[in-house]
Amino acid sequence: MPWLTVLRPLAVLAAVAAAALLLDRTADRLVHRAAARHPASPAWPLLRRCRPPFLLTLAAMLLLGVEPGLGLAARRHEAVRHLLVLTAIAGSAWLASRIAALLLDTSFSSYAARRQDAARVRRVRTQTAMLRRVTVAAIAVVALAAMLMTFPGVRAVGASLLASAGLIGLVAGVAAQSTLANLFAGIQLAFGDMVRIGDEVVVVGDWGTVEEITLTYVVIATWDQRRIVMPVSYFAGKPFENWSRNDPSMTGTILLHLDHSTPVAELRQEFETRLRKSDLWDGRGCALQVVDTTPTTIVVRALMTARNASDAFDLRCLIREELVAHLRSAHPYALPRIGVAQAPVEPRPAVSPPAQPEPGGRVPPGRAGLPGMRDGDDRSGA
Incomplete structure (x- = not known):
């Protein structure tokens, strides 16, 4: 039916x-x-x-x-x-x-x-993400090959291409040289422990945090909300700064140009007091020293430690602002000044007045004549 x-x-x-x-x-x-x-x-x-x-x-x-x-x-x-x-x-x-x-x-x-070690956790996280991407890519390639082999025409072509597999592999390797370089560089990056997800790095002059690592590129999130996408081969072949590879702690530095009469001992005590009141300071170390002098100022360097690069930057800005405010209110003479004096005036030579002609149009002898005339010249026409 x-x-x-x-x-x-x-x-x-x-x-x-x-x-x-x-x-x-x-x-x-x-x-x-x-x-x-x-x-x-x-x-x-x-x-x-x-x-x-x-x-x-x-x-x-x-x-x-x-x-x-x-x-x-x-x-x-x-x-x-x-x-x-x-x-x-x-x-x-x-x-x-x-x-x-x-x-x-x-x-x-x-x-x-x-684990309590943040560096090791970031390392394992990076390696896990890389392994997941490699595994998914391998599964996709195997599945695609299996699906293609279900077609009789593809099976025939595949059998005929096995004889020239070496030549095809060579051509594919040359054509995909940059892609393969990035692929192996990504594996080297993950298991060589050069950079991990969450590391604070400086790349091409920009500071940021590693946000993502793939098989071909690395994404850097900068402090001003930008994203820098770099090829993985860059990190495997060029130098870069990794501020948190083993320990995220950082040392911040500020420089102050002050007058020679600055009370450095009192300024050092004020610096240490301000640090103890700040939550950004991790308590590991601090120092305030005079590191240089110039004909008009002294150079004071203040060192302070923080838990990470972000806290170090905020702490530097805070201490710089508070020390300058303290000097401005308590010791205004310690701030650098520019001496100003009146420029000296050079005396000018006296100039005799021009000679006046006598009645009749003659210039008396022995007197300075008009410009362009010599003594004895007669311009009256007599």
């Missing part, structure tokens, strides 16, 4: 959907019970992310098992089976990548909960 050809596939699909939902509900209840027994475990939120690929893979597998009972024609049978195989491969790869991320993230969370 014609209606049986439509009813049978619908009945089979409904049975598969009911079975998938039943298995999904059973797995969800088991996860909820386990989470109730161990609520502090970080695995449960990550495990719930595996639900979509699990449902997709389960449905594809069940449909592959009951596909012969659909009663499809031979041509449609092959097409539907091929589509289900592709779906099962894609779902399995998706589920495998989620499970790998679950295992790696759970291991990192357990390690971070036991």
